[in-house]
Amino acid sequence: MDKVMISVAPVASTDKSIIPEKIAEDVLHCYQAGAAMVHLHVRDAQGNLTTDMSLLEETLRLIRKDSDMIIEVSTGGVSNLTIKERCVPVYSELVEACSLNVGSTNLGKAVYCNPIDDVEYCVRELLKMKKTPEVEVFEIGHTFTMQELMSQYNFINPVLFSIVLGHKGEAPATPQALAAMIQMIPAGALWGITHANRRDFSIIAAAVGMGASTVRIGFEDSNYLDAKTVVDTNAPLVEKTVRLLRAMDKEPMSPAEARQLFNIASK
Template structure:
C-alpha cells in the first residue's frame, strides 16, 4: 500500500463532454480557475488540456496553454503542472478507402506535438505510449515507436518529466523499452489508464499484472473512467500507486449528480485519508518524482 499519495486532477481533457456538463471548463480562464480550485482542495498535480474557445473541442494552441499556466503561476497555489502532449495523434479514416483521412483528423509529427512544451517547459508532460483503436467506428490514436523515441529524447533534453500514458500491456512493454534505452530519466513515471475503449479494461487483476511489469524504482498512477473513478482511487493506493481524478475522466460525483473538479479532488482525498494514507503536497510530489521546478 502507498502511504504518501500524489493526487492528480485532470481538469478537462479533449473529449466531447462540454455538452454533458456545464462544469467542464473550456476557456483558459475557466481551466485556470479549476486548476486553482483543485489545488486549493488538495491536488498535488493538475493535468491540463486546453479547448478551442468557440467550439469547445480540444486544441493544441500554445497561446491557450500559455494563458492557463500564467494564471495558475500567478495564484496563491503552486501545484505541479502537467501539460498533455498527446494532442495531434487523431486519425479518422474512411473504412471503404482507408488512405483518406476524414473530418476529425488531427495528425502531426511527434515533435510538433511538443511545441507548447518547448515554450512553457512544464514540470511534467504526457507521452501516449502506443497506437489504439479509439472506441467504435474508424477513429484511431496514432503514436508509433519512431514518434515516441524521438519525442521522449526531446522531452528529456528539455528537462521535463514524461508521464508515460499506458492504455494496454503492449504500451507498457514499449515504455519499458524506452526506460531500458535511457530515454526516460529516473524515476520513470507511468500512468496506467483503464477503461478507455478499446484499451485496458477496468480489472483489478489486470492492474496487478501491469504493476508487476513495472521496472524497479518506477513511480506510477492509475485511473479508471466513469463510475469506476473513485473505486480506482482505493485500488491504486492498495497496489502501491498514486491516483488521478477529474472531469477529463468522469463527470459525476454520484449517480445523477454532476461534479466539479474541486469536488472530485475532495472526494479522492477523503478516500486517501480514510485508508490511513496522506496526500502529498506539491513539493512532496516534486521530491517523490525528482522534478526540477522551472522558475
Template structure:
C-alpha cells in the first residue's frame, strides 16, 4: 500500500461533456478556477486541457493554455500543473474515402502537440504511449511519432507522465526508457476503462503495474463509476490516483459532481485507507520536478 498519495484532478478533458454537467469548465478563466478549486480541495496536481471558449470543443491554442497557467500561478493556492501533450491524434475514416479523415478527425504533428508545453514549461506534461481504438475513432500515436515527441519533452526539461491505455503501451514506454528518451525515474499513468483499451478492474491494473520498470512511480484512474474504486485499488497496490470531470461527471448515482467534490471524496477515501494526499511541494520533491518560481529542480523529499 502507498501511504503518501499524489492526487491528480483532471479538470475538463476534451470530450463532449459540457452539456452533460454544468460544472465542466470551458473558458480559460473557468479552467483556471477549476484547477484552483481542486487545489483548495486538496489535489496535488491539476491536469489541464483547454477548450474553444465559443463551442466548448477541442482547442490546442497555446494562448488558451498560457492564460490558464498564468491565472493558476497568480492564485494564492499552490498546485502542480500537468499540461496535456496528447491532443491532435483522433482519426475517423471518411465514410466515402478511408484515405482521408472524416468528421471528428483532429490530427497534429508531434511538434504541434508539444508547442504549448515547450512554450510554457509546466512541471509535467502527458506523453501517450501508443495508439488505441478509442470508442468509434482511432487515437493515433505511431512509434516514431512518440520517439520524436519524447525527444521534444526531454529537450524542454519537462517530466513526462506516460499515459498507458493498454499493456502494450507500458511495453513501448519501457522501450523509450531503454533508448534514453526518459530522464530519471519514469512516471506512469495507467488509464483504465476507456473503450477499447485496458479494462477498469483489479486484474488489469495489477498486470500493468507488474510490467512497470523497477524505478517507476505510477498512478491509475478509472472512468465513470469506476473512478473511486480505482482510486482505492491504486493506493492499495502502491500507486497514486486521479479523479476529475475529464473522467467522471458524477459524485454518486444521479448527482452531478464538481471537480472540488471529486477531490474531496477521493481524499477522504485515501484517508480512510490510512494514507494521506501529498502537498504540491511534496509532489515536486518526490518526483524531482522543476519549481515554477525558481526554475530549478526540487531535490530530496519535502
C-alpha cells in the first residue's frame, strides 16, 4: 500500500478548556497539512467526558463547514458513564466512524472497564446506526475478542484495527510488541498505529514500514515533535508524519480515498 490515512486526535485528556472554535481551527490546519480523519471525544467545557453533545457538535459543524474530513468520535475513555451514555455520539448525523473498545484496559493507575456485555451493546448500536468502527486493541486478547465478534456480527469489510502501544500497564511501544500485535490481526482486516506517550516517531515509522494503513497523531497521545521539542498546535505533528511517509515513498490519503478504502459512506 502506497498511501496511509493520517488521523488527528487533537485534544489531550488533560485539557481543561474545550473551545470549539480553537479546536476546529487547529483541526483544519491539520487537514490542510494532510490529515484525513479527526478523532474526538464528547467533552464539556472543562474537558470532562459527558453525554452533552452540544460543544462537540458545534466543533464538528465548524470542521465540516470547511473540510471533508472523516469525523470519528470515541465511545470510550475512563469515566463513570454507562455504556449507553458512552454511545451518545453513535446517533449523531455528523459522526461517520466511532472507536470500538473490545476489552478492559489498564491505563496507568486507572482501569478502563469494557465488560463483554457492554462491548456487544456498543457493537449492535454501531452496526444499527451504520457507523464505521475503528477497533482499538491494547493487547493481543483484545484482538482475539474482536475476531470472535467478527464471527458473530455482520461487520462491513474491511474491519479496521488500531494497534495502541505505550500505555503503562498495556502493550509497550517496542518493535517486538508491534510485531506480535500485527500477527494477531485477522486475515482481510486492515490496521493502523497509535503510539501513546510518544517521544519520537520510531514506532510509527516501523508500523508504516510493516504495512500500517493508518497513523494516529495528536495531543491525545503526545505533543512531542521529537525527544526535546513539544508543540502547541497539532499541525506540526501532521506535517512531520507526512514527511515521514514521503521519505518511505508513501503519500497521505485524501478523505475520499480513505472513505473508499474503509467503506465509509460519503458525507
